[in-house]
Amino acid sequence: MSYIEFKNVDKKYQMGEITINALDDTNFQIEKGELVVIVGPSGAGKTTTLNILGGMDTATSGSVFVDGKDVTKLKGKELIKYRREDIGFxxxxxxxxxxxxxxxxxxxxxxxxxxxxxxxxxxxxxxxxxxxxxxxxxxxxxxxxxxxxxxxxxxxxxxxxxxxxxxxxxx
Ligand SMILES: Nc1ncnc2c1ncn2[C@@H]1O[C@H](COP(=O)(O)OP(=O)(O)OP(=O)(O)O)[C@@H](O)[C@H]1O
Ligand SMILES: [Mg+2]
Structure with missing residues (x-):
């Protein structure tokens, strides 16, 4: 397993009747020590991707593994600890x-x-x-x-x- 695994991640924002698909089945892997750049036009979902990876936003579906643990499953104190100790944003x-x-x-x-x-x-x-x-x-x-x-x-x-x-x- 890679150090970071973004698997089938969807992020939908519901705005009244309109659903915005900020991320639609996003997949990528990153190895430890890698420097990765995400490039895309305005509104492509770059900030959304980073927010989900950093535990500041939640995915609508899919899983996000960092160092073997699924951060989409973290709650309460565990989530605070992840953001505080593991993430620099x-x-x-x-x-x-x-x-x-x-x-x-x-x-x-x-x-x-x-x-x-x-x-x-x-x-x-x-x-x-x-x-x-x-x-x-x-x-x-x-x-x-x-x-x-x-x-x-x-x-x-x-x-x-x-x-x-x-x-x-x-x-
Ligand atoms: N809180 C929100 N509610 C509704 N829609 C949102 C919200 N946050 C982001 N979006 C929408 O999700 C999509 C992705 O937004 P995001 O901020 O991830 O784009 P970005 O790639 O970082 O763009 P930029 O280069 O302009 O910073 C956009 O269409 C945006 O309008
Ligand atoms: Mg952005």
């Missing part, structure tokens, strides 16, 4: 905490994880050493995105899921 729209500085945003993530990396070192890696005490509103779009990248990397997760991570920045 760079959101398409950053989702930074606005009243925390860049460094505090990264620290917040590392404080809840077991094998986290040093926040200062990760911030330096994304080139924000001189910006770490700024609040998100005091940063450019690309800088905010780099804080979001640092926050995900600093968790040292099994899976780093990045939704258009270079939309606003070039590292």
């Amino acid at each position: 760079v959101f398409q729209f950053y989702n930074l905490v606005q009243n925390l500085t860049a460094k505090e945003n990264v620290e917040l993530a590392t404080q809840i994880c077991k094998n986290s990396l040093n926040p200062d070192e990760v911030i330096e890696k994304v080139g924000l050493k001189d910006r770490k005490n700024n609040f998100p509103s005091q940063l450019s779009g690309g800088e905010q995105q780099r804080v979001a990248i640092a926050r995900a990397i600093a968790k040292n997760p099994k899976l780093l899921l990045c939704d258009e991570p270079t939309r606003s920045t070039r590292l």
Whole structure:
């Protein structure tokens, strides 16, 4: 079995009378250590795929195996643990905490994880050493995105899921 197996995954959104098939029998496998890029037009289902893989959304049907366990079956504390310890997520729209500085945003993530990396070192890696005490509103779009990248990397997760991570920045 591959490290990640997406099997016959459907995702339907019901909007009143209309059903949107965001994912229709999606299948793929990813091996451990692989770097994979999902490419497709706007609305193709890229964010939906990442959200299901990261345990932030549920599939309508199908199964999603990560490291041997079916994450579509996780509930309650198990699901929280999976999202907290196994997943690092760079959101398409950053989702930074606005009243925390860049460094505090990264620290917040590392404080809840077991094998986290040093926040200062990760911030330096994304080139924000001189910006770490700024609040998100005091940063450019690309800088905010780099804080979001640092926050995900600093968790040292099994899976780093990045939704258009270079939309606003070039590292
Ligand atoms: N919460 C929702 N309710 C209803 N429809 C949704 C919802 N979220 C996504 N969709 C629809 O599902 C489809 C896939 O959306 P998704 O966000 O996964 O696309 P995407 O490939 O990430 O697009 P983009 O490149 O624009 O970010 C789209 O048609 C979208 O309108
Ligand atoms: Mg998207």
